[in-house]
Amino acid sequence: MSVQAVPVTGAVHSFDVSTGVDGPGTRFVAFLAGCPLRCQYCHSPDTWYQRNGEPTTVDELVTRIRRYERFIKVAGGGVTISGGEPLQQPAFVREVLTRCTAMGLHTALDTSGFLGDRADDALLDAVDLVLLDIKSGDPGTYQRVTRTGRLTPTVRFAHRLAGRGIPIWVRFVLVPGLTDDPANVDAVADIVAAVPTVERVEVLPFHRLGAGKYAALGIDFPLAETEPPGAELLDRVRGRFRARGLTVC
Template identity: 45%
Template sequence: MSVTETVGQTPLEAASPFEMRVDLGKDVPETDVRSALKSGEIGFLHSFTTGSAVDGPGIRLVAWTTSCMFRCQYCHNPDTWTLSNGIPVPIEKAKEELRKYAPGLKAMHGGFTLSGGEPLMQSRFAVRLFAAAKEMGIHTAIETNGYYGDKLTDDELAYIDLVILDMKAFDPVQHKRVTGMDNAPVIEFCERLAHLKRPMWFRYVLVPGLTDVPEEMDRVAKFAASLGVVEKAEILPFHQMGRYKWERLGLDYKLAATTPPSNELVAEAVAIFRNAGLVAD
């Protein structure tokens, strides 16, 4: 099946990023995949969603990429870990989606956010899409774990108005416990953004029994505050909305018995970040 046929058969828009999507790009030849990653001519997307008020300032159009190097225990979209689960979308088709919503996004003081998965696994596609958005006068944001920040040059970072950094942990041991990987590249990317004075938001997922460690949250908060470019921190309470995906994909879900954090626990976490001098909610 050709890329054109796949895009034509699968709706780009989804009602929610929690919608399960698999194998949508599995028939794309490996040589085409490698070429797409190198050139950015094609991106592999879970979907576009509209009307988001939580993925950057204002009302946002969000494109959700597939492929991620982390294996976060609390991930609510494990179907986005694999590149071949995404719809292969030519860059011109993706630009059409942006163009369609551009007037409304500007009128609502919103913009375009590229999320994932991990968008920088498809850095060339991301850069081309952000450049197109800026040409249309749209505010741009990326939601990233920061691990592959070095894939973007300083000039390419200028296409991104806001970096929303999903900070998993500060301590390397805790980071590996949560994600399965080291966090040195993440710390380096944050420090680079600070040096370039690029605006950031920090996000921290609060998971009882996993990330609700006061000392760790204090270290994350103080690190964020030290950068001088973090405009706010968002504490995201853990939820079970993605549990069904783990089950359908046959993955070992270690948090099946974990409940969402109490209001009191969320308030305590928010207080830690505020005490570090950050705007937090």
């Protein structure tokens, strides 16, 4: 009597088709539910728990991706798995990305790297690009930002990716009064400059667009009174990365 394989299932919060935000070209982006971090500036608190996602098999998600396959190929795009934190569901991510690679689609993984040790070699074999969110370069600031995490796993993951030749786009969220201290910015820049496969750095200005989600969930938004960074601060911080020879967006 043969034993039927149990389909790999993940918790998918939502999906979108976007251009120029989650990797090159037009992307099919799957947002998975569940994240171990509680970043003060998170604009998607509705993705913190896996129970907030829709149970979805690999076949179901790939079937949905196939509807856009021709369009995203013509548009020079691909598929991005985001979150939440996708590496909280590594088996599901591995199978989806492997199937996308077999379809000839460019693949990207959007992650904080905090759970990078959960990504096995087979998963990374199916990744063409990693969008790596480096929250801070100072360990103490990193912990204040994430409220639960440590910097070391992200740095370790970045060097593992570089060792495999995987391109990286770094993302750094600039929050006045939280991540903008010059010593913290320089520490991030030093980390990034030591990773040879980093292709670009995106310095992202903090915004309060997710405040309504916190209110709807009955959760206090810790940065409700924080103003977005001004142009002068953004220019200064971007300049610290450029000073190390990095391409900055």
